[in-house]
Amino acid sequence: MAVHKRSYRSYAGEFSPAWSRLLIVSRYAYQRALSSRFIVAYFAICFFYPLGCALALYMNHNQRLLAIFNLSSFFSVDATFFYHFMNVQGVLAFILTALVGPGLVSPDLANHALPLYFCRPFSRVEYVLGKLFVLVLMLSLVTWIPGETLFLIQSSLAGASWMWSDLWMAASIFLGSAIEILVFSLLALALSAWIKRKTAAGAALLGVFFFGAGFGQAINAVLRTKNGSLIDLGSLIARIEIQLFHQYARRMTAIPADWAWLVLLAIGAFCLLLLEKKVRAYEVVRG
Amino acid sequence: MPPIIELEGLGVTLGGRKILEGLKCSLSGRAIGLLGPNGAGKSTLINTLLGFYPVAAGTARVFGRNIRTEIKQIRALAGYMPESECFIGQMTAVSFVRLMAELSGLPSEAALERAHEALFYVGLGEARYRLLGTYSLGMKQLAKLAQAIVHGPRLLILDEPTNGLDPPARQRMIRLIREMRDSRDLHILLCSHLLRDVEETCEEVLILKDGHQVHYANLEEERRANRRFLELETLGGDGAFAEAVERLDCECAITGSVLSAPAWSHTGRSPRRFKMVLGQDFALQDLYRLAEEHGVQIRRLNYRRDSLEDIFLKAMENSNGRP
Numbered sequence: 001m002a003v004h005k006r007s008y009r010s011y012a013g014e015f016s017p018a019w020s021r022l023l024i025v026s027r028y029a030y031q032r033a034l035s036s037r038f039i040v041a042y043f044a045i046c047f048f049y050p051l052g053c054a055l056a057l058y059m060n061h062n063q064r065l066l067a068i069f070n071l072s073s074f075f076s077v078d079a080t081f082f083y084h085f086m087n088v089q090g091v092l093a094f095i096l097t098a099l100v101g102p103g104l105v106s107p108d109l110a111n112h113a114l115p116l117y118f119c120r121p122f123s124r125v126e127y128v129l130g131k132l133f134v135l136v137l138m139l140s141l142v143t144w145i146p147g148e149t150l151f152l153i154q155s156s157l158a159g160a161s162w163m164w165s166d167l168w169m170a171a172s173i174f175l176g177s178a179i180e181i182l183v184f185s186l187l188a189l190a191l192s193a194w195i196k197r198k199t200a201a202g203a204a205l206l207g208v209f210f211f212g213a214g215f216g217q218a219i220n221a222v223l224r225t226k227n228g229s230l231i232d233l234g235s236l237i238a239r240i241e242i243q244l245f246h247q248y249a250r251r252m253t254a255i256p257a258d259w260a261w262l263v264l265l266a267i268g269a270f271c272l273l274l275l276e277k278k279v280r281a282y283e284v285v286r287g
Numbered sequence: 288m289p290p291i292i293e294l295e296g297l298g299v300t301l302g303g304r305k306i307l308e309g310l311k312c313s314l315s316g317r318a319i320g321l322l323g324p325n326g327a328g329k330s331t332l333i334n335t336l337l338g339f340y341p342v343a344a345g346t347a348r349v350f351g352r353n354i355r356t357e358i359k360q361i362r363a364l365a366g367y368m369p370e371s372e373c374f375i376g377q378m379t380a381v382s383f384v385r386l387m388a389e390l391s392g393l394p395s396e397a398a399l400e401r402a403h404e405a406l407f408y409v410g411l412g413e414a415r416y417r418l419l420g421t422y423s424l425g426m427k428q429l430a431k432l433a434q435a436i437v438h439g440p441r442l443l444i445l446d447e448p449t450n451g452l453d454p455p456a457r458q459r460m461i462r463l464i465r466e467m468r469d470s471r472d473l474h475i476l477l478c479s480h481l482l483r484d485v486e487e488t489c490e491e492v493l494i495l496k497d498g499h500q501v502h503y504a505n506l507e508e509e510r511r512a513n514r515r516f517l518e519l520e521t522l523g524g525d526g527a528f529a530e531a532v533e534r535l536d537c538e539c540a541i542t543g544s545v546l547s548a549p550a551w552s553h554t555g556r557s558p559r560r561f562k563m564v565l566g567q568d569f570a571l572q573d574l575y576r577l578a579e580e581h582g583v584q585i586r587r588l589n590y591r592r593d594s595l596e597d598i599f600l601k602a603m604e605n606s607n608g609r610p
Contacts, residue, residue: 008408010472011401011439015392024389032377112373116434119337119367119444120390121359281339284301 021122025130026137033100033134042099043138046092050146053085054153061157077154082169083245085147090180090237093139094209100138101188102201104131105279110196115281124279128189135185144177172244180237183264186271187233193278209233229255233267236260288315289351291442291474292336294500296345299328299335306331307498309345314476316491316505318468321478322599323495329478330370332495333444336476337367349442363392366440366473368431370447376420380406383419384434391438398437405433409463425456432463436473443467444476449484457484464488486595494602502602509598517563520587521578523556528581535573536566556584 033039059065060074075081108114117127151170155163188205195201212231219228229235239260242250290313299307307328321329334340336349338358347354349361375383381402388398388405406415409429414422419430428448435443448464449457465488468475479485485492486506494502521528524541532539542560578585 008436008467008470008472009439010441011393011397013397014394016389016394018392021390021392024386028382028386107375107377111376112369112371113375114373115339115367115369115371116373116387117390118339119362119365119369120387120438121363121392122390123359281337282334284340 018121022126022130022133025117025127026133029104029131029134033103033138039096039099042096043142046089046096046142047146049085049088049092050142050150053146053150057150057153057157077158078166079169079172079245080247082147082151082173083241083247085150086143086173086176086180086241086245087238089143089146089177090241093142093180094184096138096142097135097184097188098202098205101135101185101205102192102195102198104134105189105192106196106198106201109193109278114279118281124276128275128279131189132185135188136181139181139184140177143180144174147173147177169245172241176241176244179240179264182268183233183237186268186275190271190274190278193275226255230259230263236264240264290315290348291319291350292476293348293351294345295347297332297335297342297347298344299331299340299498300343301331301340305343305498307335307495310347310495310500311345312493312500312503314491314493316474316489317471318464318475318477318489318491320485320489320492320506321476321495322482322485322492322595323480323501324603325480326497327495328498329480329495330446331498333367333446333476333478337362337365337444364441365444366435366438366442367444368435368446368448370450370478372424372427374419374422374427374430376418378419379416380411380419380422380430380433381415383430384437387434388437393438401437401439402433405437406430408436409433410459424451425453428452428456428460432460436467440473442474442476444478446478447480448477449479449481461487482595482599492595492598494599496603501605502598504598506595516590517565518587518589519561519563519574519585520589521559521561522584522586524559524561524578524581524583528577528583529561531577531581532561532563532574535577536568538564556582558586 034043056074057077060077066073108117114127118124148170151163151166151173187208188201191204191208192198192201195204212233213235216228216230216232216235219231220226221228229239235255237260239255239257242248243257292314294310294312294314297307297310298305310332321332323329331340335342336347336354338354338361342355350364352360352364354361375386378386381399384402384405385395385398388401389395393401403412403415406412409432411426411429411433414426419427422430428451432445432448435445445464449460452460461484464475464477467473468488475488477485477489490505490507492502492504492506493500494504526541529539529541540562542562575585577583
């Protein structure tokens with residue numbers, strides 16, 4: 001119908017499947033996030049290190065190059081290589097979360113837009129999943145997807161025997177990334193939902209990590225304990241990655257891995273609770 | 288007409304306070320008004336019908352669907368224009384309305400087409416590519432209306448739609464609501480504390496006070512009923528005239544003198560005021576004939592029509608004794 005026919009009429013066409021609607025929120029959120037040149041530029045930078053690693057893997061198996069230096073290999077591609085890769089990409093993923101995450105929920109809350117979402121056949125769970133999907137996809141593109149790609153490149157260059165003997169690393173890359181992605185995303189969404197100002201939410205996310213780390217170290221120093229690291233998110237994630245990549249010789253092993261898992265689970269649950277409280281059409285004020 | 292909204296002892300408790308209690312009625316009008324003073328529970332009722340607040344007691348049905356168990360289906364049938372300013376500031380109007388249409392289930396292309404149509408319909412066609420954050424209050428209200436109708440709902444819920452509008456913008460909003468009502472494609476539930484808005488647009492009205500239902504009125508019927516009251520100011524006329532009028536299927540009472548007698552003493556007739564409740568078969572010509580027969584001069588004749596304000600004030604008065 002042409003737009004000049006200005007009379008009200010009902011809609012009699014087809015409807016999209018209900019399951020696909022959470023992706024609508026994601027699509028619009030991507031559009032909004034990627035409209036910032038800074039975020040696009042930073043997102044591109046996140047691929048530099050994986051590209052460098054891919055090039056290094058290629059050179060590590062280039063016989064002509066190795067012959068020039070009279071070496072059998074430049075470096076060994078083992079769990080430590082992927083552990084470092086995960087650490088570098090983890091930091092980049094965290095900064096990406098701090099750039100994109102706060103803009104996901106806080107503008108809707110600041111503009112009181114949530115009733116407009118939820119007066120439709122669209123639930124709060126779908127809303128949160130739709131917003132979460134934005135971060136999950138972006139962080140996946142800078143963590144486990146390039147990680148697994150590097151694993152496949154190394155497998156293709158080193159042969160099937162390397163791949164089968166080190167297949168557990170592929171699982172560790174995925175699991176370690178999944179933990180990072182979920183913790184970062186949930187934390188970013190929860191802070192975005194609690195702090196209506198986008199910049200303040202971004203600052204709070206950085207604060208949770210850096211103040212947590214500083215405060216944790218202070219507790220460790222003053223009380224001569226290692227339990228202060230339990231409030232240091234970076235240490236907790238690193239502790240789990242140490243376990244996943246069998247890097248037991250590294251420091252920070254004093255925190256038991258089980259505790260690290262438990263604390264991260266508790267943080268995830270707490271973030272979900274915060275989202276449950278805040279992502280509502282209208283807040284009920286008690287009293 | 289089958290009921291649009293049925294309230295079956297509906298009660299809502301928020302933050303430990305009873306906000307709505309024991310609401311029971313069946314509303315089936317094309318345009319239903321929700322009236323009440325501030326804090327009466329109008330918006331709470333709307334929000335409960337949309338599933339935003341949990342039901343504490345009883346239930347309600349919208350188009351026969353239970354709000355406790357079929358809220359998603361109800362939301363699919365409803366369009367909602369909230370009271371507060373709500374939009375996404377960094378979006379153009381057309382993107383915003385399109386997003387809302389897509390969330391209501393319209394495929395992307397249909398959503399875009401309907402978004403353009405809806406914005407043209409409400410009068411924002413020329414401004415549809417502007418960011419919502421740059422809109423005036425009146426334009427934001429219209430954008431909210433556009434997102435509420437973009438998916439062609441069967442029930443349009445408007446919460447204080449004329450809030451903050453200047454008189455021309457208010458008139459435009461009222462005109463749009465009337466047009467939609469008359470299109471017969473949808474029902475309207477209009478919540479307002481402005482009696483004039485409800486009077487100009489609604490056929491049926493539910494009046495709330497302190498979370499209780501204090502009055503339900505079918506405005507069309509009330510208007511018809513109120514037309515049967517007649518106030519008459521005359522020169523002359525006495526008990527005999529009143530008795531003659533009563534024989535015309537009327538109730539008639541002399542309510543007093545209009546002016547002091549000396550002013551009219553030269554006519555030999557004293558001014559009177561009659562109040563009449565007219566019967567079904569009453570014809571005005573009969574009244575003129577009787578006046579002539581009794582030598583009564585009719586100085587003023589006035590149909591007294593109870594306005595919505597009268598109904599509202601009466602309802603408020605009657606509810607004062609309620610515990």
